[in-house]
Amino acid sequence: MASKLRQLQSKACQATQFVSKHGSTYYKNLLEQNKQYIQHPPTVEKCNELSKQLFYTRLASIPGRTESFWKEVDYIKHLWKNRQDLKVEDAGIAALFGLECFAWFCAGEIVGRGFTFTGYYP
Template sequence: MASMVRQLQSKAAVATKLVAEQGSSLYKRVLEENKHYIQQEPTVQKCQELSKQLFYTRLASLPGRYEALWKEIDFLKQKVFARNDLKLEELGIAVLFFGECYAWFCVGEIVGRGGTLTGYKV
């Protein structure tokens, strides 16, 4: 256990050194590449305006998302009614998908309650 802690500390030290040396240049490069997204007058009023634009844009996209949801549900209904014609690959993908969703739900519950997956507290 002590050797794992030392390894973790050495890796953290290397990462810290790398960020200290290259962090500012990376920050500047990312800002330069994405400067067309930066608002030139970053005032509180402008931020509130952009926030409202985002909210109402998302609100306006709801009807399209609602239609897409019903198209997906109709497709799923067709697959359920024609389940005798399902390929084994499609069935396997569906089972894996639902299994993964269930697993994420269970892991989320465990972690959300403060537990760990292994049972050991760190």
């Protein structure tokens, strides 16, 4: 057990040394590659302005997303009315979509319970 602890300490020390040598170079390169996204001057006021722009831009996109949602609902209604013309491929895609939604629901439930499968807390 002590040897594994020493190995872990050694690996952590090597990683720290690597980051201390190459971290600033990586940081500078990253900023240089993405300089078109950096706002000048970097002030609190500019950050507040950008956060408000993001919020209101998202708010303004709600009607378009709502319209897209209702188009999808109308498409599903149309498919249901003409279900006798439905192809096997379309039914398979719908079944896979339903299965994916169910799987995400189950995963969310497991995460919500703290990654326990039974929900029992000892």
